[in-house]
Amino acid sequence: MHVMQYEITLPADYDMKIVRERVATRGHLLDTFPGLGLKAYLMRERGAGSPVNSYAPFYLWATPEGMNSFLWGPGFQGVVDDFGRPRVRHWVGLAHTEGPASAATPTTATVRRTPVPHGVEPARFVADAAAEEAAPGAVASAAGIDPSRWELVRFTLWEGPAPADGGDRYEVLHLSAPGRAGLRAGRHW
Helix, strand or coil, X not given: CEEEEECEEEXXXXXXXXXXXXXXXXXXXHCCCCCEEEEEEEEECECCCECXXXXXXXXXXXCHHHHHHHHCCHHHHHHHHHHXXXXXXXXXXXXXXXXXXXXXXXXXXXXXXXXXXXXXXXXXXXXXXXXXXXXXXXXXXXXXXXXXCCEEEEEEEECCCCCCCCCEEEEEEEEECCCHHHHHCCCCC
């Protein structure tokens, strides 16, 4: 599994209806994308619990071929054409779990980034992060690590309002999840 996100910060006066329309008309295009486990189309609005307007899709890739096909293909080129080339963050996948609310449609998401503390055995930290169970209200959760920055990322989809202490909070506009059935069955992508 590969974890990926890019966040496009938009001007304070940007009409976020444009992002909503973009996702409403194009989001379905990745609903069956080969190699994709899950893509959450995330957005946050300034003044609605966020300091900025942003569009910040989050991906769980089942295969590097799927990720590469997207990044070097027309899907990502559309993002570049419309918003400029964003910085794409990438983490090695550690774990993915279905949460207690796995049957629900997610409405919010959190992305929490945590530095691996100095003096902590990396293998123990990673094992603890991979073993963390999903909280009540979680639809699904995933963890990844960037060993170049020693940063853990935890991504969680929620059936209702995201907890305030869960990291950056987003609204989920659409979920493309062609690989999620395998996740529910306990198989790895």
